[in-house]
Amino acid sequence: MNQVVLRTPAGEAPAPAASYDDLVARVRAGEFGPDPSTQRIAVAFSTRQSVRHEGREGGYRNEVLSLRLGAAVGSCAVEPGELPDAAIEDCVGADLDRLLGHELRPVRVAALDTYLMHVRPHTPANGARPWSLPAGSSLRKSRARARAVTGLIDVVPGARVLVIGVVNSLLEALRERGLAYVPCDLKGGTTEWGEPVHTDAFAELERCDAVLASGMTLGNGSFEPLREHALRHRKPLVMFAQTGSAVLPGFLGSGVSAVCAEPYPFFWLDGGSGIVHRYHGETPGAAR
Missing domain, CATH: 3.40.50.11590 (Rossmann fold)
Structure with missing residues (x-):
């Protein structure tokens, strides 16, 4: 698999983001790798979970939106039941630049996470x-x-x-x-x-x-x-x-x-x- 090369000097990590909006702007400008408008989401899905651990009195529920780009999967948790089904359909086949500007914040966060997982995996x-x-x-x-x-x-x-x-x-x-x-x-x-x-x-x-x-x-x-x-x-x-x-x-x-x-x-x-x-x-x- 080809690794995406960051547009930073060899051996140097990107500078810390000054704010969340700053990080998004830098991604959209192509500072970290390929133009996100050229990267399309192949798979979008949600994961729902309910749990009560053995020996614990209470439990909890999780729901997470995830997007896949190549080998990278980015995610954003949502309050259970709050993510419209149409949001998942809206993500499939869409380019990441469009999703970075999506009307729903969880979609925007999942899109940013997916892009950065693609260009800066956890290594x-x-x-x-x-x-x-x-x-x-x-x-x-x-x-x-x-x-x-x-x-x-x-x-x-x-x-x-x-x-x-x-x-x-x-x-x-x-x-x-x-x-x-x-x-x-x-x-x-x-x-x-x-x-x-x-x-x-x-x-x-x-x-x-x-x-x-x-x-x-x-x-x-x-x-x-x-x-x-x-x-x-x-x-x-x-x-x-x-x-x-x-x-x-x-x-x-x-x-x-x-x-x-x-x-x-x-x-x-x-x-x-x-x-x-x-x-x-x-x-x-x-x-x-």
Whole structure:
């Protein structure tokens, strides 16, 4: 398979994106590789999942839009039931430049993720460090992924982490590290341990020492304010990304301190072993 060569000097990574819109503009200008108007989506599909791990009281549902370009699959999670069926049909055969300007944000994010997966796959040459997930139950794999994610948060024990996108395995892993947390999710509710889940993450930012956020923030439009806050306050921002796994490494050094990237197929789709890809950037104000 032919690899796409980046339009950057040999041995140099592209400069960090100044904003989400800046990254999109650079992609559309062909800075990272071929003109996206020449790249057409062959396959578009959605994946729906409902889960309740053994031994857990609560469960959750996922729905993800994915687009395929060659060997690359890019994704964006949506709230279950919110993606019109027509959106999938609209993507098939469309060029990526058109989809980057689509009226639906999840389509735009999935298109950007697909393009960047195509030109900057998760390889060591592009800064990715593989982390193996064991075969086994969904809970075993969830806990293994949680350790990969939370290990990227460079703070001292006792620090308070704002968690945006509540995953109980992540909260469990933070507890094991001796870190406090403030759970936030638009769905509200309570955690596995009966803790209230806040619905306004921005109201909690000032009292937290670090932020751990889902890539779903790309799909709902809350990523940019989070990135700007982290950059302005030199606060660690770690992203765990099924949505936008190839997009978020582009912000390392521009507000994002680390990324745990998990492209399709996700850990909950297969009982076999798997891999996530960890990216490390500079951690503002980190304890050494």
